[in-house]
Amino acid sequence: MSDKPPQSLLPYESWAARALRSVAVDALEYAAREGLPGDHHFYISFRTDHPGTTIPGHLKARYPQEMTIVLQHRFWDLQVDRAAQRFSVGLSFSGVSSILSIPFAALTAFQDPFAHFGLRFEPELEIDEQAASVPDDHAGLPEPEAEATPGQPQVVSLDAFRRKRE
Template identity: 40%
Template sequence: MSRPIDYGNLMHRAMRGLIEEVLRGVERDGLPGEHHFFITFDTRHPDAKLADWLRERYPEEMTVVMQHWFDGLSVDPDGFAITLNFGDTPEPLYIPFDAVRTFVDPSVEFGLRFETQEEEDDEDDNGDQPPEEDGHRDAEVVSLDQWRK
């Protein structure tokens, strides 16, 4: 029996690649114009690196903003390192692409949301369990209403 095309996993990889490409451009040229990013990530990801006090304050997920001040952006195939300012305290972070839950650029009303299989299971009202797909997250377009002022 042949395996079906795994569109969810293909979309997942494509969207992570899009984020990587955008961040590589920012690494090289800086943020153009009014562009800025809200990036929500899973702080429990085994490869996420953040200060202990940040992990204690955000035990499941945290949203960071890349806008006016950031330093040391370095992108690799698995994620990105960046130093951000938290209450006048610069803190280095490493965020794996697989830990990213949302990536939003409100200046152009663009956003992506990556949902885990467990979240989809919780939303399934008819009691059917969707099949496990190697624990990968599926990609979808995120509504920007939550970031509108």
């Protein structure tokens, strides 16, 4: 006799993952509509090599698999498109303005450190290793500072762009 539970014929894990991903999308929609209240801010990690992810070529070259962005003080044009299953946002990297467009399915993590809230996700589709990168319109410009750890996701530091609190 086996102690192993029977395999479900219903996709509960997929449903639960979709529901949790929806929490992150709801938070992004709120921020797009109302702005970020108080000290709330988001760390959003996503697969840069996921089909449909659109980022400038210089960022794709620097972060070929995964990237984390911070939405706090300096971002613009945050738009959430549930029909297209993606969001887009404007950010600056080393003083160069960029628009990133990210499918919800590419998300790997969402955190709001102020609220001590975080979620981790598995990308919904297989990663296309041969995915074409976006041409680099900013060749020769300095890259954002980030601590590189081989094989680990990298966090882009936006400290240089933050206003100092007095």
